[in-house]
Amino acid sequence: MRFERAWVKMTEAEIARITTVLNATHAELIRSQDPRLASAPELALYRRATSHYDRGFVLAELGEAGMLANSETRSISLNTTSLDAVLKRRELITEEDRDIAATLFALHEAFHIAQGIGDHAHVRRMKQIAGQWIISFLDLQSTSCAVNLLADLLGLNALPDANDSTRNKIFQRLWIDLSHASLQSFPIYNNPSKCQRWVGHLMMSALLLKPSLWPGWSTRDVLWPVWSINEDEIAVLSKNIEVIVPPTKVSRATLRVAVEHLCAGDDAKAFVHVCNLVEYLKPQRR
Numbered sequence: 001m002r003f004e005r006a007w008v009k010m011t012e013a014e015i016a017r018i019t020t021v022l023n024a025t026h027a028e029l030i031r032s033q034d035p036r037l038a039s040a041p042e043l044a045l046y047r048r049a050t051s052h053y054d055r056g057f058v059l060a061e062l063g064e065a066g067m068l069a070n071s072e073t074r075s076i077s078l079n080t081t082s083l084d085a086v087l088k089r090r091e092l093i094t095e096e097d098r099d100i101a102a103t104l105f106a107l108h109e110a111f112h113i114a115q116g117i118g119d120h121a122h123v124r125r126m127k128q129i130a131g132q133w134i135i136s137f138l139d140l141q142s143t144s145c146a147v148n149l150l151a152d153l154l155g156l157n158a159l160p161d162a163n164d165s166t167r168n169k170i171f172q173r174l175w176i177d178l179s180h181a182s183l184q185s186f187p188i189y190n191n192p193s194k195c196q197r198w199v200g201h202l203m204m205s206a207l208l209l210k211p212s213l214w215p216g217w218s219t220r221d222v223l224w225p226v227w228s229i230n231e232d233e234i235a236v237l238s239k240n241i242e243v244i245v246p247p248t249k250v251s252r253a254t255l256r257v258a259v260e261h262l263c264a265g266d267d268a269k270a271f272v273h274v275c276n277l278v279e280y281l282k283p284q285r286r
């Protein structure tokens, strides 16, 4: 049985501190003239999404919405309860990482504005008319944008001459340590598209740890897996719905077992099987 610690909510003081951190990062992203940051494709997207909201982020109770973009107050409200859920795994997210995990959450939510789902009513309706998968797909993309942008920013701030290897180390910490911990906070309850998001996320984690498996894969290449109902055939799509890995027969056990571990909340065990899957699958030359 998994050991769950008590859910310790943020104090008022921590909410105030985190809000200050988020808005300092927001201001830096909006105003930075650093050419190395300006070359990040996610920065233009972030600026386009958030330039109207010059009052920055506020934390508020929002019911089931993660975020609410307020055109009138020109601020982006983030759901305090959702952020509490992200930060609740104190055994996984250390004190020093709490501000970074909160920043990732804020950037993830802000990129939803760029994706056209800044209004929660649109999220609900999209799930109704297009299916849940579209939101999980956009979630994976949004996390990719948030981690890529934050890795660039933290890399520059940590070392003025940050190189690719510094960035990759930071990216791994954000994508594997912090994002896995955050994802664990939202159980998937056998939801197939949330499973797809997790498997895609873990496939990208596997490639981060062993890039030689798929030469040429970059941290900006989002992987969206789709599989047959029997879990014996899988294909992998890009964020632009290009087929990266064509439909491929796989051992039913590999995929099924990975999905079962994810549904049981054990991403570490699932990760072993997803690594085997990535090792087996071959991306096609494009």
Ligand SMILES: [Zn+2]
Pocket: 066, 108, 109, 112, 139, 142
């Ligand atoms: Zn989201």
